[in-house]
Amino acid sequence: MKPVLELLNDNQVHKRVDMYKVLAIQFQLIEEELEEWLPSGKQLVYKNRIGWALTYLKKAKVIESPARASFRITELGHKVLTENPEVVDQNYLKKFEGFQDFINSTSDNTLLDNDISDIGSDESPQDLLDRAYKTISNTLADDLLIEVMNQSPDFFEKLVVDLLVSMGYGGSKIENSQVLGKSGDEGIDGVIKEDKLGFDKIYIQAKRWDTEKAVGRPELQKFVGALTGQGASKGAFITTASFTKEAKEYVSKQQACKIVLIDGKSLAALMVEHDLGVSVENTYLIKKIDTDFFNGE
Structure with a gap:
C-alpha cells in the first residue's frame, strides 16, 4: 500500500482510473499480469488490489476521497510517509483508530481481526473469497470424481x-x-x-x-x-x-x-x-456501489 500512498504525496486529487495506469507502469507489470482476472471474472487482479489498498488507506484516514473515485493524501498520510515505514500493510494500519473502527464494525470483529493479521499485504478480501471459492470448487470436483x-x-x-x-x-x-x-x-x-x-x-x-x-x-x-x-x-x-x-x-x-x-x-x-450431480448449498451476494444511480442515469 505504500506505493499508493506515495503516489498521492503531491497533495493533488488523483482519479482511481489514472492511478491504475501509473501504478501498473511503476510496478512494471507484464502483459500477463495486466490481463489476469479474478476467478470470478468480474475484475482484473491488479485493479482489485489497488482498489482495496485505497479502501484500507481511506479507512485509516491517511487518504480521503473528495469526489467519487478520486483520492488525496491527508495530513496523517504525510506523517506516515515522514515516518517512512518499511511496509504499509494491514498490520501497520491497525495502529490508527479509523482502521480499528473498520475492523470492529463487523459483527464478528474477532474473526475479521484475525483474518487481517494473517493475510498477506497483497491479498484483498476479494482475493480471499475467490481463493476460498476455488479451494471449495476443487475439493468438490475431487469428491465428485470419486463418486x-x-x-x-x-x-x-x-x-x-x-x-x-x-x-x-x-x-x-x-x-x-x-x-x-x-x-x-x-x-x-x-x-x-x-x-x-x-x-x-x-x-x-x-x-x-x-x-x-x-x-x-x-x-x-x-x-x-x-x-x-x-x-x-x-x-x-x-x-x-x-x-x-x-x-x-x-x-x-x-x-x-x-x-x-x-x-x-x-x-x-x-x-x-452445469449442475450435474451437485446441488447449491449456499449463495453469497457481493454488492457494490451502483454508480449509474448516483449519476442520475
Missing part, C-alpha cells in the same frame, strides 16, 4: 450423455440423445444431436478408467476408426483418467474428424458448472 468412480460403467456412459445434454447439445432434450453401450457399434458408447434439428451428430466414447491411468494413442486410433465407420466428423472422448501426450498429438493432427478430449478433471469441472 463417479464408485458407479457402474453403464451409469458412466449415461452420465456423459446427460452432461452433453445439460451443456445444450441436442437442444437440451434428452430424446435427442442415445446411450448405445454394449449395443453400440465398434467403440461408440453414445450419440447426441448437435442441435435440436439434428443437422449433425456427435459420437461419444466413455472410459471409466482409474484416475491414475492415462488413455493412450491406441485407444484414440480405435475411436477414430469407429467414427470413420459411422461416417462421422465429430466425436467426444470422455474419461475419468487423463490423456497421454501422444494421444493429444494424434488427435490434433486429425483432419477428417474433430475430436474433443475431456479428462477426469475437466469432466468434474463441467459437471459442477
Whole structure:
C-alpha cells in the first residue's frame, strides 16, 4: 500500500482510473499480469488490489476521497510517509483508530481481526473469497470424481450423455440423445444431436478408467476408426483418467474428424458448472456501489 500512498504525496486529487495506469507502469507489470482476472471474472487482479489498498488507506484516514473515485493524501498520510515505514500493510494500519473502527464494525470483529493479521499485504478480501471459492470448487470436483468412480460403467456412459445434454447439445432434450453401450457399434458408447434439428451428430466414447491411468494413442486410433465407420466428423472422448501426450498429438493432427478430449478433471469441472450431480448449498451476494444511480442515469 505504500506505493499508493506515495503516489498521492503531491497533495493533488488523483482519479482511481489514472492511478491504475501509473501504478501498473511503476510496478512494471507484464502483459500477463495486466490481463489476469479474478476467478470470478468480474475484475482484473491488479485493479482489485489497488482498489482495496485505497479502501484500507481511506479507512485509516491517511487518504480521503473528495469526489467519487478520486483520492488525496491527508495530513496523517504525510506523517506516515515522514515516518517512512518499511511496509504499509494491514498490520501497520491497525495502529490508527479509523482502521480499528473498520475492523470492529463487523459483527464478528474477532474473526475479521484475525483474518487481517494473517493475510498477506497483497491479498484483498476479494482475493480471499475467490481463493476460498476455488479451494471449495476443487475439493468438490475431487469428491465428485470419486463418486463417479464408485458407479457402474453403464451409469458412466449415461452420465456423459446427460452432461452433453445439460451443456445444450441436442437442444437440451434428452430424446435427442442415445446411450448405445454394449449395443453400440465398434467403440461408440453414445450419440447426441448437435442441435435440436439434428443437422449433425456427435459420437461419444466413455472410459471409466482409474484416475491414475492415462488413455493412450491406441485407444484414440480405435475411436477414430469407429467414427470413420459411422461416417462421422465429430466425436467426444470422455474419461475419468487423463490423456497421454501422444494421444493429444494424434488427435490434433486429425483432419477428417474433430475430436474433443475431456479428462477426469475437466469432466468434474463441467459437471459442477452445469449442475450435474451437485446441488447449491449456499449463495453469497457481493454488492457494490451502483454508480449509474448516483449519476442520475
